[in-house]
Amino acid sequence: MDRFTVAVISQTPNPQQTIYAAMHQDYAEGFVAHERDKWPSEEKAGQLVITNLLKGGRGHYGPLEHPQMVLNIGWFPHSTMQQIRTHRVGVSFDVQSFRYTGSRILDVASGKQAVEEVFYLRPLGFYSDRQGKKYEYTAEQRQQDLDWCLAASHRYQTRIDQGFSEEHARGLIPFDIRQHWVMSANVRSLMHLLDLRWKADAQLEAQKMCEVIWPHFQAWVPAIATWYEENRLKKARLAP
Numbered sequence: 001m002d003r004f005t006v007a008v009i010s011q012t013p014n015p016q017q018t019i020y021a022a023m024h025q026d027y028a029e030g031f032v033a034h035e036r037d038k039w040p041s042e043e044k045a046g047q048l049v050i051t052n053l054l055k056g057g058r059g060h061y062g063p064l065e066h067p068q069m070v071l072n073i074g075w076f077p078h079s080t081m082q083q084i085r086t087h088r089v090g091v092s093f094d095v096q097s098f099r100y101t102g103s104r105i106l107d108v109a110s111g112k113q114a115v116e117e118v119f120y121l122r123p124l125g126f127y128s129d130r131q132g133k134k135y136e137y138t139a140e141q142r143q144q145d146l147d148w149c150l151a152a153s154h155r156y157q158t159r160i161d162q163g164f165s166e167e168h169a170r171g172l173i174p175f176d177i178r179q180h181w182v183m184s185a186n187v188r189s190l191m192h193l194l195d196l197r198w199k200a201d202a203q204l205e206a207q208k209m210c211e212v213i214w215p216h217f218q219a220w221v222p223a224i225a226t227w228y229e230e231n232r233l234k235k236a237r238l239a240p
Contacts, residue, residue: 004205081095092185119177
């Protein structure tokens with residue numbers, strides 16, 4: 001959907017083995033790092049994690065907090081950043097600041113960038129509010145909103161030209177300017193985020209963010225992702 005992008009910056013290698021080692025140290029007499037040559041394969045470690053930590057509703061999630069993935073998330077609206085930052089247990093963020101990144105707004109005003117490259121508007125179609133009232137977002141309404149974003153960019157440029165600071169002028173721009181951020185999370189906190197923001201009643205853009213994160217999670221911890229998909233995905237269960 002749209003321009004939404006998620007890229008992996010870095011990730012713990014062999015994450016399922018890492019979880020296994022943490023789990024194994026809980027009850028092992030020996031020093032597990034010295035027994036690395038005896039560890040199960042990455043694939044087998046994933047299955048042992050499922051069997052001993054997750055299967056049957058055991059919910060022993062502590063060892064899943066060790067492997068980390070660092071993601072670069074881009075072109076999402078500011079409102080999505082606000083929604084996910086609420087759930088920051090085990091998650092860290094470095095977020096693009098509108099105090100230092102106003103040049104793109106000036107580019108919209110001058111015609112160097114398209115409005116929708118910098119501002120986000122929902123697609124045309126039918127929506128409902130929180131009370132279930134349905135409405136249509138029409139092409140005419142959307143064009144009016146695009147015109148408003150362009151006018152706001154011109155107003156921003158005027159205030160900058162008048163000597164206003166960026167943090168003062170930014171108060172004039174539409175709320176859902178696009179924003180990039182770097183986010184680090186562990187296996188447990190990523191599942192927590194997916195539980196809360198990939199539910200059917202989560203806001204559309206947050207659901208789309210989870211959708212774009214998901215293939216990276218699958219590739220990183222395939223056994224755990226398969227278990228999650230079968231047992232928790234979009235089931236609105238209480239997040240671990």
